Amino acid sequence: MTDLPRVARIYITGVLAGAVIAGGAGILLAPPRLERLPVATLLLVxxxxxxxxxxxxxxxxxxxTTTVFFFAAAVLLHPTYVIVIILAAHAVESLRVRHRWYIQAFNVANFLLCSMAAxxxxxxxxxxHGNGRTVLFAALAGLVFVxxxxxxxxxxxxxxRGVPIARAGTLDWENLGTDLALMSVGALGSLLWLTNPWLVPLCLGPLFLIYRSLLVPSLKEEARTDPKTELANMKHWNQLAQAEVERARRFGRPLSVVLADFDLLRDVNNRHGHLVGDQMIRRVADAIRGALREYDVPARFGGDEFAILMPETSLAEAMTVAERIRRGVESIVVKVADGSSPAASVSVGVALFPGHGRTASDLLxxxxxAVYQAKALGRNRVCAFADESLRPIRIPAAARREAS
Incomplete structure (x- = not known):
């Protein structure tokens, strides 16, 4: 744990110690009963x-979806069985996926503490006495568990990670709602087991539907993301651009489009191989991502082209960001097998709504x-669209200083 801040190391140690104490106390106060072994075996599997x-x-x-089985074990079984089930599930996973030891240990301790409390x-x-009381306490146990x-x-x-707790992500309603739904299935299965075990298989349907629903956001993201760079793909970018152009038109707001072309990618591929070229593409994408603001939308359009949609952005502001991108790409260093480092640069073109185009396709x-103007001037520079004059608009000196 030496790679973690001191406060994180203390916290993880405290959680591990708390889990050991809670588990030991549970085993001593409630020894396992053999008649629960069949249900324990089913939950373990x-x-x-x-x-x-x-x-x-x-x-x-x-x-x-393990939450379903961990919670059901917490409700139906004695602590010894619960501990074995949690340890076994994570142990089998560790044979396939390697995590840092303290991450896996924390996950086990976390579920142990939650299960003991529930x-x-x-x-x-x-x-x-009464079924209503049992249901009420099952719901309360589930809320505490989650x-x-x-x-x-x-x-x-x-x-x-040094981030505010609100940005940790685990307390989002979407995240909480998913585990509450899983907990509900576990609670329902537990109550059915206590009344009529033959009805428990009915819980498999909702469990399968929840699992499938968890895949939907990832599938949607894959459909609109370039797999190599994890930037938006052309189709998704065009949809967003059309909506933003319409908004800019309706409210009279500025909007800029930036197009960056990675210079001489073909030479990199021919000289050093496509693996190096792909690595360079990913590094360029990282440089673009790092130069943008939170609401800008970067995308990869083709082998060597990147587009950036910049709402609420004047031409001067877009030129400043474009220059920041150019300098970021220029500083990329990728060592290849022969010890050399291929030069990286982009030619960048900038267009402004509505002066340079009134639709997304016109702006592109x-x-x-403007990219062609930049390449005609020797590449590795930023130009704004200059209509038929072919005279590039250079980035202002003040903007250069800000970009640096």
Missing amino acids: GATIAQQFKVKSPKHQSYY GAIFGLGELG GLNHLLTALVITWA AAADR
Whole structure:
């Protein structure tokens, strides 16, 4: 854990210690009962299988349907069985996917603490009488399970990465809602097991639908993203550009389009191979992404062309950003097998709505014309569209200083 900030190391150590204490106390206070072994075996198999099917969201968050089985185990089983199920599911996963040891240990400890808390709350409901009380405490246990799990995860992200807890992502309603839905399936399966175990297979349908729904955002993201650079693809960019142009027209707001062409990519491919060329393309995409503001939309149009949609942006502001992109690409260093480093540069064209075009396609054509002006002047420079005069508009000196 030496790569983590001190506060994160202390926090993770505390969570691990808390899980050991809670697990040990649970084993001592509630020894396992053999009559629960069949359901424990079923949940162990289900959790182990579910843990192998991770769904990654477009926000780079991971979802597992294992919550269903962990929560059901917390409600139905004694702590010893719960501990074995959580450990086994993560152990099998670690054979296939290698994580840093403290990440896997924290995940196990997190689920152990949540399961112990949920099991204790549900146990209080069993002390009374009536189905309504059991359902109420099952719901309360589920809320505690999900809430504590997400809070513990949010805190480790906050202290490990140095981001505000609100931006950790795990406390978003979308994220919480997914696990609450999974918890509901686990709670329903647990209550059905307590009343009529033959009805439990009915929970497989909702579980399958939730898993399929988790795949939808990723599939949508793949459909509108360039796989090599993870920038928007041409189709998605054009859709956004048309909407932004219409908005700029309606409200009389500025909008700029920037087109960047990676110079001499063919020479890089011919001399050093396509793997190096692909690496250069990814580095160019990173340089573009790093030079933009949060609301700008970059895209990869083809082998060596990148487009940037810049709402609420004047020509001078767009030229400044374009120069920042040019300098970022120019500073790229990629070492190849022979020890050399291919030169990287882009020729950049800028077009402004509505002066250079009143539609997205017109703006792209104008920016493309400006790219040709930049290439005609020797490449590795920024030009704005200058109509038929072919005289490039150079970036202002003040903008150059700001870009640097």
